[in-house]
Amino acid sequence: LTSLSFSCVRNSGICSCKCVKQPQMNEDLKEMLESNKESLKLEAMKRIVGLISKGKNASELFPAVVKNVASKNIELKKLVYVYLVRYAEEQQDLALLSISTFQRALKKEQLIEVIEKLLKDKSTLVAGSVVVAFEEVCPDRIDLIHKNFRKLCNLLVDVEEWGQVVIINMLTRYARTQFTSPWREDAMFDENNEKAFYDSDSEEKKGQADVKTYIMDPDHRLLLRNTKPLLQSRNTAVVMAVAQLYWHLAPKHEVSIVTKSLVRLLRSHRYIVVAFKHCYNLLSKQGMFEPYMKSFYVRSTDSTHIKTLKLEILTNLANEANISTILREFQTYVKSQDKAFAAATIQAIGRCATNISEVTDTCLNGLVLLLSNRDESVVAESVVVIKKLLQTQPNQHSDIISHMAKLFDNITVPMARASILWLMGEYCERVPKIAPDVLRKMAKTFTVEEDIVKLQTVNLAAKLFLTNSKQTKLLTQYILNLGKYDQNYDIRDRTRFIRQLIVPSEKSSTLNKYARRILLASKPAPVLESAFKDRDRFQLGTLSHSLNIKTSGYQELSEWPAVAPDPSVRNVEVIEPVKEWAPSVGKAKQSKSEDKFYSDDEEKEENASDSSSSDDSDSSSSSSEGLVLCFCFLVVITKQAFSLQPQSYQGNHTAWSGKMQRALFFRILSHTLIYSFISAFLMSCQVTTPSFGPMKTFELLHHMTGKGLSAKYHFPRQPCLYQPSMVSVQVILTNGSDHTLEEIHVGDRSPASLHIHCFNTIGEFLTVRSVPRCRAQDTCTSVQYWHLKLFCTKEDQFSVSIQPAVGELLMPSTMTEADFCKEQKKLLGMNETSATITMTTANTSSQTINKQVLSVANVGVAPSSQNNFHRFAGRTVSSGALVLVSLELKESSSALLTINTEKSIMASMLLQDLKQALTEA
């Protein structure tokens, strides 16, 4: 009795196959979507979601689906939303045409401003999301954290678990830049003595001039103290985050408190161990898990991954005290039916034997016993490990070597045979009777051996020839002859080499003298070490750490600073109720201007602030304001997204009950919003590459002439919000008088053809010396002065004029060198203006040239393959005509400056400006 309503979805697999071949199936869905019945629409949407989940293409239904976004049925709406999110990218023209304009207007600076604002929020709901945003947008703006550090530490316990992870990781990075290293021997760590230290003991301390003593910064201690309880979180990611924080920040002796929790993690999901083997491995090297050693005992049902990791940890934990217990445990593992694991155990025994000299003999004896094991791979591994062990201390072990020689006939694994042969050769003088006999046997079977064994046989023959030529001369010659005609290139090569080296002849006399020293040189013992290399270059627990590669977006953990930066930056003053941000929205409230964005915002904002204050009575005022702030943006975004059908959207919007609307918005704002910003921002970054350079501010109105009102302007070089063909001019108004100025607005303008999209009338300008930013946008039809009348206080009016610098009427354009040359060739003759300039020698570095040019003109740097050639490209904002600037450096600091553009007047003016800038300074 399965649900009928879902049966359609289950069948969608069949539907989808047909969809591809028969477009009328989709016609079907289209009809259903266009019908008047909600139930039909719903069913259609369910089927479509079924298609999407299978990865089938349902994009052609986009127009039909998008109409239903206005539906009142919540379930239908949600499904439409699922669809929209899936296809919005591919159907951008339809869905997000309008949002892209919005995205262009977003600037990183604004975003950071929002983040800075939200960081101040006291709500635990906001804290997590805003730190996520911070990490994605401006992780290097550590200065934004200072004031919020203590608050974040204190809120941490109550933040939702996923947010905790991000905050802890961020604070780890922060702490490494702000505090000095606690890893010192003379450190003082008493948790509670910070205050007392400063107060009562200060006089004594002065006398001692105790500069060396390390005292932990109280904030550093606060961070450690407040993260500690989170080790008790049920969320493994949180526990790991705290563990890595302690690892990177806590004094060495305190790190051990995390081990208990890490051992607990081992039991939560079996995968954790595997993903974090490197963490565990690193920590176990410090002997941190020693009390929990038995938790790492292997069970026969563990997967191979876990078995080898446990083995690794046990090996790391081994010391003089516990080695006998561990070896006893290892004996069980050697017998394991999982042969790969048994082999790994033998290697582990080898490592224990080299690390702990007391047990070397015991281990060696144990390994020799394993040589009579029935399993070949166990024997082979033992031989290899014994070989390595013997190399470290070959003196007293001739009995083991002879024992191995006895076993030689029964061992078939090539690597093991080769190892024994090598041992024979290397220590042939210790087993003078056995070694030649082994060689004799090898001579018989040489042709059927594996290559690796053949090579070692040749080696053995050579070494014996040098030490015991009387007995082995003939054997050696026989083997060398066999090797000479071997099929393998390497063996023929080796044979030829050995023959030349050891057999005396006229030509090779020089090398021959040294043959013994070459072949029988004492060889350095191998280092038996773990296959897991140390990975301390990455932050513990990160993706980069577990893969041991630097992943994209990884933020380096800095070294401790030698001297701590000023700790007072984290002091928080009483927060002023005045917000810089609010006025621009608030002012628009009074005047219903034509500016749609703001006026709409403001309605929503009112709703939002009402609702938040009534609903979240317990949350602080600052918090609700943060929410409101988000809210405004959200509305703008949603509006943009749905601007295809603004009417229906609004109708539907009001139909929602107040509570639901509020809840929905509040629920999504914490995440969706921030992310919309980020994605928007990231996209906008690709569209506009803001050129740098010092921003010049010009005076528009002096406060003496302006009766207290002064105005300055500059060109922010941002794309215009209203129309791409406009140039933004930012006008900063300052009220220098002690009275209120009212109704500041822009009046007549000349020339009449000048289009201005100016700021809204500023109703009241109350605050003395406050600096609101207003923005006027002007079309750039000409390069004449723009005359404006600035009205203020109803009757006063001031005539002002803005002198547009020609370079500001451009926008940067990105192009390749080839494109640049191609375009330049099209703009020759009348369209080319050039001048030879003399530059000061200090100016000839490409960096200064770029800086000088960019300070004059808003152009983009085009790549240039020649060092003496500098290219810049731009377009006029109004018409998009290309403006190409090239600068060719010649001998004796002269340079040829060329401008190619259709706009000849502009070209000559720009040439003048550039000339001035480049010859100056």
Added chain:
Amino acid sequence: MIHSLFLINHTGDIFLEKHWKSVISRSVCDYFFEAKEKAEDPENVPPVLYTPHHYLVSIYRGKLFFLSVIQTEVSPLFVIEFLHRVADIFQDYFGECSEAVIKDNVVIVYALLEEMLDNGFPLATESNVLKEMIRPPTILRSVVNTLTGGSNVGDTLPAGQLSNIPWRRAGVKYTNNEAYFDVIEEIDAIVDKSGTTVFAEIQGVIEACVRLTGMPDLTLSFMNPRLLDDVSFHPCVRFKRWESERVLSFIPPDGNFRLMSYHVSSQNLVAIPVYVKQNISFLETGACGRLDITIGPKQTMGKMVEGLKVTIHMPKMVLSVNLTATQGTHTYDLTAKVLVWDVGKLNPQKLPNLRGSLSMQSGAPKPEDNPSINMDLKIQQLAISGLKVSRLDMHGEKYKPFKGVKYLTKAGKFQVRT
């Protein structure tokens, strides 16, 4: 953070995909399939893989791979934990987490995924919150929905999520107010051939079922809290009170949830409830072996041992078994080479015994090592660590709730080496 999710069954078919950001082609899974091929056993697939443009983090649950695609640095554990939450939620909603069930409920699954992750960052992962938005399917509800055209999507939005206690919904009302706690302990142990305990420890959890009206504030205290060595809590538990007073103080979620999990350290002596006398031998000559297992009670604190079950993974060369049991039934899976003996209750007067011969592949060498014995058992009304709940107090509400505590001991990873 988390970019996309693919659900893959054990044969390697991608049967569901969900993208939270831009769409990533299925072909990215090829790297995973390659690793899966190499690993042979699905459990051995590396959980973190990297491809030229993406990183793949996967878990294996209920014969399904949950494969997530990420593009930038994030703690892998973050992703793994989230994927487990997703699987837990499916389990919670549909009773099981299998391909068939997910395919049957694809719309609900999609709605859930949409709520759980917002633009790649976990949003609503609390089962209680999700259930308010998307109702779990029941037979009755689906019949009603079919007849009336209703849906599983709630028309209210969870009020709790934006409060300081996102795990509890507002306006809870019950006629019978009850709070039940199950203290469940598992013994993890390795016992060696001679019967001495190599290693033993106790993992415990307290599962709660709380149906209380309003906003009750509960305090649960123990007779012997010092016993608990390492604890982890549901987010509702106040850390500070535990640190200072060793009591659990919390405003509970509504319904079923895991209040805490704990660990009783191996420093304390762990009582092992049963002993196993075993003799498994493989003869050098002749293709056969002997098996003789007897189980008896050891430290049961006077309680009955139930649900006794023995599982042995035999070496590959054991072809078949010829055994007789004095109690219970036994089966031998010929392909997986697993012997299961379902004993049932342990009667101290008449100890259960399983004996007989094993027939081996002729010519195969005698196995190096004897197979180890995995035990399963249950003891009702006993927490083997000795942990006892002393009282439960409620503040903030006037009524008197029904209270109950149940204890249960189980075998966890209980292995006897032979």
